[in-house]
Amino acid sequence: MTHSDEEEEDGAERDQQQQPLILERVEKEPAQSWQSVVSRRLKKHCVCTSKKAKSKILGFAPILRWLPRYQLREWLLGDAMSGLIVGILLVPQSIAYSLLASQDPIYGLYTSFFTSIIYAIFGTSRHISAGVFGVLCLLVGQVVDRELALAGYLTESGGGGGNDSAVLLADLGNGTVGVGCDKSCYAIAVGATVTFTAGVYQVLMGIFQVGFVSVYLSDSLLSGFATGASLTIFTSQFKYLLGLKIPRPQGWFVLFKTWYSLLANLANTNVCDLVTSLVCLLILIPVKELNNRFKAKLKAPIPFELFVVIIATLASHFGHFNTDYGSDVAGDIPTGFLPPQLPMWTLIPNVAVDAFSIAIVGFAITVSLSEMFAKKHGYTVDANQEMYAIGLCNILPSFFRCFASSAALTKTLVKESTGCQTQVSGLVSALVLLLVLLLIAPLFYSLQKCVLAVIILVNLRGALRKFLDIPGMWRVNRVDAAIWLTTMATSALVNTELGLLVGVLVSALSVLGRTQQARVLELGRAPTREHYEDLSSYRGLRTHPDVAVFRYGAPIYYANQSMFRKSLYKCVGLDPVKRKTQRMKFKKNNQQQEEEVARVPNMKSESDGKEEGATVTLMLHKKPRSLRSVVIDCSAVLFLDTAGVNALKEVRKDYAELGIKVVLAQCNTSVLDSLERGGYDGGEDSILFFTIADAVAYVQSLSAPNGDYYSK
Numbered sequence: 001m002t003h004s005d006e007e008e009e010d011g012a013e014r015d016q017q018q019q020p021l022i023l024e025r026v027e028k029e030p031a032q033s034w035q036s037v038v039s040r041r042l043k044k045h046c047v048c049t050s051k052k053a054k055s056k057i058l059g060f061a062p063i064l065r066w067l068p069r070y071q072l073r074e075w076l077l078g079d080a081m082s083g084l085i086v087g088i089l090l091v092p093q094s095i096a097y098s099l100l101a102s103q104d105p106i107y108g109l110y111t112s113f114f115t116s117i118i119y120a121i122f123g124t125s126r127h128i129s130a131g132v133f134g135v136l137c138l139l140v141g142q143v144v145d146r147e148l149a150l151a152g153y154l155t156e157s158g159g160g161g162g163n164d165s166a167v168l169l170a171d172l173g174n175g176t177v178g179v180g181c182d183k184s185c186y187a188i189a190v191g192a193t194v195t196f197t198a199g200v201y202q203v204l205m206g207i208f209q210v211g212f213v214s215v216y217l218s219d220s221l222l223s224g225f226a227t228g229a230s231l232t233i234f235t236s237q238f239k240y241l242l243g244l245k246i247p248r249p250q251g252w253f254v255l256f257k258t259w260y261s262l263l264a265n266l267a268n269t270n271v272c273d274l275v276t277s278l279v280c281l282l283i284l285i286p287v288k289e290l291n292n293r294f295k296a297k298l299k300a301p302i303p304f305e306l307f308v309v310i311i312a313t314l315a316s317h318f319g320h321f322n323t324d325y326g327s328d329v330a331g332d333i334p335t336g337f338l339p340p341q342l343p344m345w346t347l348i349p350n351v352a353v354d355a356f357s358i359a360i361v362g363f364a365i366t367v368s369l370s371e372m373f374a375k376k377h378g379y380t381v382d383a384n385q386e387m388y389a390i391g392l393c394n395i396l397p398s399f400f401r402c403f404a405s406s407a408a409l410t411k412t413l414v415k416e417s418t419g420c421q422t423q424v425s426g427l428v429s430a431l432v433l434l435l436v437l438l439l440i441a442p443l444f445y446s447l448q449k450c451v452l453a454v455i456i457l458v459n460l461r462g463a464l465r466k467f468l469d470i471p472g473m474w475r476v477n478r479v480d481a482a483i484w485l486t487t488m489a490t491s492a493l494v495n496t497e498l499g500l501l502v503g504v505l506v507s508a509l510s511v512l513g514r515t516q517q518a519r520v521l522e523l524g525r526a527p528t529r530e531h532y533e534d535l536s537s538y539r540g541l542r543t544h545p546d547v548a549v550f551r552y553g554a555p556i557y558y559a560n561q562s563m564f565r566k567s568l569y570k571c572v573g574l575d576p577v578k579r580k581t582q583r584m585k586f587k588k589n590n591q592q593q594e595e596e597v598a599r600v601p602n603m604k605s606e607s608d609g610k611e612e613g614a615t616v617t618l619m620l621h622k623k624p625r626s627l628r629s630v631v632i633d634c635s636a637v638l639f640l641d642t643a644g645v646n647a648l649k650e651v652r653k654d655y656a657e658l659g660i661k662v663v664l665a666q667c668n669t670s671v672l673d674s675l676e677r678g679g680y681d682g683g684e685d686s687i688l689f690f691t692i693a694d695a696v697a698y699v700q701s702l703s704a705p706n707g708d709y710y711s712k
Contacts, residue, residue, distance in 0.1 A: 010487035021692035025669075042312055060388065063121045066422060074211025078419025085301065086415050087127055090429060091134060091436050093411075094308045095330065095444065096452035099240065100137035100233060102144040102187050102248070103443065105330045105452075108132055110337070111435055114397035115405045116430040117310050122389035124381040125370035127420055129411035129429070130393055134456065135229040138236070138405045139496060140191055143354045145248045147190045147347070152181045162652040190351070191403040193343040197355035199394030199624035202363055206387035217364045220473070221503040222483035223466060225361070227500050228491025231255065234457065238262055240453035241277040243270025243327060267520045272325035273450040275314075279309055280454040288458055301414055305455055309447060317446035323679070328449045329582045333441040357466065357497045359391075362406035371405045373416060387705045410459060479510050518554030520567040523633060525549075528691040532633065546626065547696055548572060551633040554643030566646055572630060578655035579667055629699035634693055635666040645678030661702065663690050665695040 057064065082096045090112045098108035119130035126279040219462070239246055243267050249257035287304045321327040370381045393405055415425060473481040486506050491499025523532040524541025532549055535541055543549075550571055556564050569575040632648075639646075652662040667675065667688055675688070689695035 006196070013576065014506055018108050018699060021690045025672075061121055062385065063126050063423070067412055070422065070424070072567060075421035075424070076670060078421050079424040082415045082418035082420035083425035084427065084432060085303070085418050086411055087429035087432025088303045089301075089411060089414060090131060090304055090433060092305045092455055094310075094433070094454040095447070097132040097134060097137045097447060099452055100134060100141050100236070100456065101191055102141040103149075103403055104184060104188070106331075106333045106437075106441060107188065107403060107448075109404050109433055109441065110400055111397060111402040113430050114400060114402055115393045116426040116433070118393045119389055120430075120597045121424040122385070122392055123370075123423060124385050124389070125379065125407075126379065127348075127373040127412060127416045127665060128366065128369050128407040128420050129415045130366070130390070130407050130412065131405055131425065132403075133362070133406045133408045134233055134459070135226055135365075135496075136358060136406055137359050138229055138233050138402045138514060139361070140194060141248070142250070142254075142496065143351055144187050145196050146250050147350065148183060148187060149247075149250060150350075151186060153186065157460055189341075189344045190347060192341070192398045192401050193345075193347045194351040194355050194358065195394050195402060195404045196343040196398035197348055197351055198359040198362065199391045199396075199398060201356055201359035202387050202391030202394065203361070205363070206384050206391060209384055210335070210387075211412040215361075216504065216507070217368075218483065218507055219368070220484040221478040221487050221500075221507055222364055222368060224487030225491050225500050225503055226365075227463050227466045227484075228488040228493075229496050230460045231492040232496055234460055234464065237453040239455050240328070240449045241457075242266070242271065243273030244268055245328070252498075253493065254495070255493055260621075265272040270326060270328075272321050272327045273448060276312065276321075276327070277450045277454055279310065279457055280451055280459070284308060284454060284458045285461075288461070301465055305458075309451060309455075309594040312451045313444055313447045316448050316662055320445065321448060324534055329451065330444050330447045331455075333444055335441055337437070338401065341401060341712075343398060354497065358404050359394075361500065362390055362394070362404060363387055366372065369409060369412055373412065375608065379683060402614070415470070451685070479514075481508055483510060503651055512559060515554040516560050516563055518552060518560070518563075519569075520550050520564070522550050523549040523551055525696075530691070532692045544696060544700070546628040547631060547699055548627055548629075548697065549631045549633060551690055553636040555638045555640070556647055557639070557641040558643040560645035561643045564644075565651060568632075568651060572627070574627070574658070574660075576658050576660075578652070579628045579658060599683060628675065629661045629663065629702070630655060631692060631695045631699065632664050634664050634671055637667070637669075637671055638672050640674040640678070642678060645674055645680055648675070649678070649680055655686065661699055663695050666690065693696045 032122070078557065091109070094108035094112040095105040096108070098105045101108070115130045118127075123130065167294070175672075206252075226545065232255060235255055238258075240668060242262070244262065246261045246265055248254075249261065283698040287302070291301045291304070316322065316327065322329045327545060366389075367386050368382050368383075370386055371383075373383045385530045391404055397405070472480065473484060483503060483506050487499050487503030489499075521536065522535045522543075524538075524543050525532055527540060527542060532551075533541060534551070535543070550568060552564055552568070554560060554564075632651075637644075655662050665688070672688065687698065689698065
């Protein structure tokens with residue numbers, strides 16, 4: 001190759017490099033009619049084949065998929081060990097959490113038993129332990145106490161209601177609850193009905209494939225909600241520690257109402273319950289801390305709670321705490337199972353809203369825990385199937401008088417740390433509970449309720465420790481910390497269900513706020529690369545004398561399009577709208593002066609001098625940057641709506657009137673489509689570039705008069 005050929009080739013390469021990057025868009029498929037779309041969907045979902053039927057069945061009951069492949073030798077020992085330990089822990093906790101749900105102790109055992117079996121069949125997580133969960137028990141208990149009060153029952157005395165409650169029960173008409181139903185019977189019916197309704201919500205959400213809603217409940221929101229509810233639970237148990245028989249307050253500001261009732265009735269403290277509570281606390285708190293400290297060395301946590309329950313039951317029985325000292329005890333716990341009972345249909349409208357919040361919380365907790373442990377152990381879970389599973393864990397047990405359930409973190413951690421491999425461990429836990437239900441349950445007759453309250457308080461340590469993490473959360477992310485604090489404070493101090501709603505709203509508003517706070521940044525070019533970055537963040541960047549490059553770090557849509565324009569005008573240093581207004585005022589003043597001069601001829605020379613001086617003063621006082629062109633980097637603009645497209649069109653038009661050209665660079669395909677649909681992409685004045693370098697090279701190649709603001 002000759003020297004001249006090499007020069008020609010180099011010249012061709014330089015010319016090619018100077019040409020802007022041009023890419024050809026892939027043609028989109030033509031839009032289909034709605035009839036064809038509906039027909040295709042119906043064929044997809046309604047045509048049944050043997051393969052599809054098998055896949056649906058295996059997907060709906062995952063146990064049919066993994067149980068035939070169960071590795072007996074490798075997994076059985078770990079599953080049996082973890083199931084046995086979790087089952088032992090579930091016995092005292094199930095009885096204790098019945099207090100929160102305002103139910104008799106036997107129904108907590110029922111709930112844990114049925115839930116363990118149902119989740120093992122329908123759940124997709126191998127590790128989580130489904131059963132009683134403190135926050136859900138609190139929500140159910142609040143509904144139960146409210147309905148008891150509305151029905152005319154005294155929530156703590158156990159006495160029957162007056163005529164109003166008799167009329168209410170007589171009008172139910174579903175054949176499941178009669179006029180002679182006492183307080184306990186009615187509380188069971190209310191708890192089962194709200195649980196059934198929550199389960200229906202969850203199954204419907206699974207049918208409509210809305211498992212994605214879990215992504216809108218952030219970790220900070222759920223943690224704040226759980227901590228706020230834990231404060232309410234913590235306060236609600238003090239009446240049992242002190243042996244006080246006071247009703248649970250209803251409505252808002254429950255925390256303050258509870259403490260007021262406690263302080264007002266402090267003189268009625270039962271000394272026997274107080275001493276028992278203090279002794280159990282002094283035993284359980286240190287041993288639980290030892291369990292946590294040495295959990296790495298222990299093959300399984302020591303079930304101190306069960307030991308305390310056994311010892312306290314024996315002491316109460318032989319010490320006659322109930323008869324001699326008036327201590328409140330668990331009472332008769334029957335063996336076996338009661339026949340199934342339908343929910344109280346007429347009560348569903350009263351509890352529908354409460355059931356929805358219970359459904360959302362139960363699903364969110366279950367999905368977040370299952371995804372956390374699935375990621376840790378390298379497998380996947382199906383959020384929609386989890387919705388089905390936890391929904392069935394509420395619907396089916398509700399016929400056996402159970403209350404709402406979900407996954408529980410503490411028992412899940414125990415289950416994982418003791419060698420759990422599959423949900424066979426859940427079936428083993430169910431066997432342990434079955435043994436208790438058939439044989440051992442009546443032995444807990446003399447167990448004091450204050451002991452159960454101590455077990456609840458001790459298990460709240462993890463949630464209450466979150467307060468120690470507030471400084472760390474604030475340092476890491478102030479927005480997440482604010483969401484946590486707002487959700488926690490609302491849940492604890494105002495209302496538990498309202499706390500969840502406020503947390504969701506604050507989370508949504510924080511996302512909107514971040515897009516509102518986005519600012520236009522001026523970019524500079526790196527010395528050795530065709531790369532542009534923020535001038536205020538990096539040193540050594542260079543700017544072009546007559547071209548300014550700006551980036552906006554958020555979508556441009558109806559809520560922030562005004563902020564985008566203001567930020568851009570401020571960063572450019574020239575507001576074209578204000579400049580246009582000033583020019584119109586100046587022309588108007590000019591015309592008035594000319595009219596006055598025409599009326600008074602001898603003032604002409606003086607007015608001409610004033611006009612000229614005014615023009616110079618205005619231009620010097622309002623002198624903008626010497627810009628010919630503005631390049632807007634749209635790489636961080638994820639999407640545009642109609643208002644966003646109109647905002648860009650207005651910016652381009654306003655600056656064009658001042659002789660400044662505006663071009664866009666690095667738009668993604670979504671933004672390009674929005675611009676095209678909005679009528680932005682049309683004509684030579686709206687050229688779009690794939691790189692900032694191409695946009696800068698293009699505007700620099702334009703003739704100077706095109707962008708000369710002063711000549712304009």
